[in-house]
Amino acid sequence: MTDLVLQEAWHLRNYEALMQITLMLKDKPLSSVMHMEIAKDAWDALNRHYEGVGKQTITYLISDLFQGMLSNKIALENQLNAMLQKNQILASLGLILDESLIAVAMLISLLPSYGTLRTILMTQDRKLDTEKVINEVLTEEKCQKEGTSESVLLVRAGKGVKSPDKKDKKKKKKCTHCGYTGHTVDECCKLKASQSEAATKADNKDKSSEGKESAKVTSVHEVGFETLCLFLAKELLCNDALLHCWIIDSSASSHMSSHHEWFLHYRPLAALKQVYLGNEHHVLAQGIGQVIISASLEDSSINTGIIQNVLYIPDLNSNLLSVA
Structure with missing residues (x-):
């Protein structure tokens, strides 16, 4: 096989790879690679682009997990599941957090009306896990909606x-x-x-x-x-x-x-x-x-x-x- 044939085969594979990359991109990242002719250069540029975005995403997710406050206007189950999803995104970006940290993040983001439950769970001897925290929070949410929580009065x-x-x-x-x-x-x-x-x-x-x-x-x-x-x-x-x-x-x-x-x-x-x-x-x-x-x-x-x-x-x- 002559060098000319090998060169033509390489150009064909490069073209196919470049097309695969550009067709999968949205407008913003596409603008940074659309004028490139070599697939490897386009790939390296995307790595640099998403590495910076990834760090920003990690910063945002960490801040939201440990500084956010849950709302009583939205079902707590949906909000707690969203926190689990953010943890999964962090793991995909290379930052793996211990499950007990996510459980603590859930507790500190609860509204003041859940203070008693927070104290009980935080003072338990065994290690916290997200499943137990979610179950206890949802039970307390149901009790509060029925008007039977935080009270010694019969209702x-x-x-x-x-x-x-x-x-x-x-x-x-x-x-x-x-x-x-x-x-x-x-x-x-x-x-x-x-x-x-x-x-x-x-x-x-x-x-x-x-x-x-x-x-x-x-x-x-x-x-x-x-x-x-x-x-x-x-x-x-x-x-x-x-x-x-x-x-x-x-x-x-x-x-x-x-x-x-x-x-x-x-x-x-x-x-x-x-x-x-x-x-x-x-x-x-x-x-x-x-x-x-x-x-x-x-x-x-x-x-x-x-x-x-x-x-x-x-x-x-x-x-x-x-x-x-």
Whole structure:
């Protein structure tokens, strides 16, 4: 094969390569290579062009990821997915970020109304990942839209939450003790409270030497870690009738529950907290979090709410709502 034939073959391949490059370009990058005759020169020019644009893109994406603020006018799921897409673009440009950094970026971009959720997730011991953050944020978004987040008040549930079957079932229930609908006598908190009070009075008569066992102010003993005061009678430690009820206590220093499965968001305490009862006994609080509560009203409707900063105390046979 002569040199002339080889040269013609090279020109043909060069022409085809140059055509492939120029046909794939938009107007702006095309203007920088349209007058070039050699495909390699055009390719090198494009590399220089996009290298500069790539650095600018990286700067923009990093700034947007860690300084941007999410909006409540757009679905959070779309905005969080957009953050994941920006991370993928950064990876394609050669900058690979740890997933936990993207998870942190998501948390710091949340609105102030998500402050409690941000604190809970940021203080967890295990490494953050984007999937968990997205799931928790979307759950919180749903709660806020339903009006059940960041509140200890019971709020009316929205229409369509209950199915007709459940509604009919609730209406059929009627307590033979208090006369209210929505529960039966074996579920009646009023009956359980009166039974507990009667048992307490009988016990006090048999143990008059021990003095009155009602709630009283206790002293906090010096211990090696933080203690809490709870003004409550010792009956809460032994009365199973109150295990599934909530008691409103104006003397309780914190909300408390013994049901770990009730917690919507939960984190263990770094150090166990001693909670002293009125009889100078103490129990240990192991964690803290949010608990969903519900209540049946006279019209058979169900109200729900979220209680913040509830202590988890396994040995407490009751659930307390502090109104102190």
